[in-house]
Amino acid sequence: MNLIDRAKNIIISPEKEWTVIATETPDTGKIITGYVLPLAGAAALASFIGFAFFWGGAFLGSAINWGLYHAIIVIVSAILSVFVSAFVIDALAPSFGSEKNMGRSVQLVAYAFTPVWIGGLLSIIPAIALVGSLFGLYAFYLLYIGLPKLKGTPQDKQVGYFVVSLLVIFAVYMILGVILQRILMPAFGIGYGIPGINISY
Numbered sequence: 410m411n412l413i414d415r416a417k418n419i420i421i422s423p424e425k426e427w428t429v430i431a432t433e434t435p436d437t438g439k440i441i442t443g444y445v446l447p448l449a450g451a452a453a454l455a456s457f458i459g460f461a462f463f464w465g466g467a468f469l470g471s472a473i474n475w476g477l478y479h480a481i482i483v484i485v486s487a488i489l490s491v492f493v494s495a496f497v498i499d500a501l502a503p504s505f506g507s508e509k510n511m512g513r514s515v516q517l518v519a520y521a522f523t524p525v526w527i528g529g530l531l532s533i534i535p536a537i538a539l540v541g542s543l544f545g546l547y548a549f550y551l552l553y554i555g556l557p558k559l560k561g562t563p564q565d566k567q568v569g570y571f572v573v574s575l576l577v578i579f580a581v582y583m584i585l586g587v588i589l590q591r592i593l594m595p596a597f598g599i600g601y602g603i604p605g606i607n608i609s610y
Contacts, residue, residue, distance in 0.1 A: 416527065419520050423551050429556035430520060435512025438566025440519045441491065445526075449487030453480040459533045474597040482589060483529060487522075489585060494518040497577045498560070505570035507560040507587055517559045521551040549575070 418426040438525025497513035502509040528544025531537050551572045556562040562570050594600055 412447055412484070415444065415520065416448065416523050416531070418549065419523050420527070420547070423554060426462055426520075427555045428601065430555075431558050432494060435510070435516050437512060437515045440515055441458055441488065445491055445519050445522075446484075446521065448526035449484055449529075452487075452526045453483040453534065455530045455533035456480050456483050456538075459535045463533070464536060471598075475601050478599055479532070487526065488527075489523075490522065490582070491515060491518050493581055494522075494574075494578050497581065498550065498574050499571065501574055501577070502560055504572075505562060505566040507562040507566070507570060509555070510560075512558045513555055515580045517555045519551065521555055522548050524548045524551070 414484045415426070416431075457480035460479045461473050492515075495511060495518045497515065497605040499509055499514040501507075502514075522545075524544040524547040528541035529542030530597070552574075553567070556567055557564065558569060560570075
């Protein structure tokens with residue numbers, strides 16, 4: 410199935426699409442290069458255009474550098490989010506009567522995160538980028554209903570598995586976010602604040 414059909418189906422008819430995905434043999438490399446990177450790449454390009462050419466505000470540094478910074482964040486975060494989330498979900502699987510299978514976990518996360526990258530396309534207009542980020546809430550729903558289909562999670566453990574996974578994932582992302590900011594902001598010579606008061610993380 411091609412990227413467009415998969416993205417459309419997972420958003421419009423997720424229950425049916427998860428059933429289809431469950432019949433497929435997991436191929437992590439193909440999922441990353443053929444699905445995650447194209448979608449995240451499109452979102453990264455939109456972010457670059459939005460911040461480099463249409464953004465106006467009090468951030469320090471050139472607009473092009475801000476565009477590059479956000480584009481790189483989108484790409485790196487996409488790859489890390491898939492692997493980190495899949496690792497966490499897979500590590501927790503036995504505790505919730507679910508199948509420990511990293512390939513299935515990558516399938517689950519990569520396809521569930523589809524709305525995040527599609528919503529990221531709205532960052533081409535920074536003023537409405539926040540609206541695009543709200544698309545990510547639908548990703549949580551996709552992740553939740555995908556657990557029984559791909560991980561064989563029992564119904565009575567589905568909520569617990571979902572909640573604990575999210576808590577661990579959020580904690581890891583907070584740490585990764587700070588690390589990426591501290592590495593990339595100085596590299597691009599950018600920061601938050603006003604001239605003479607440069608605030609970077």
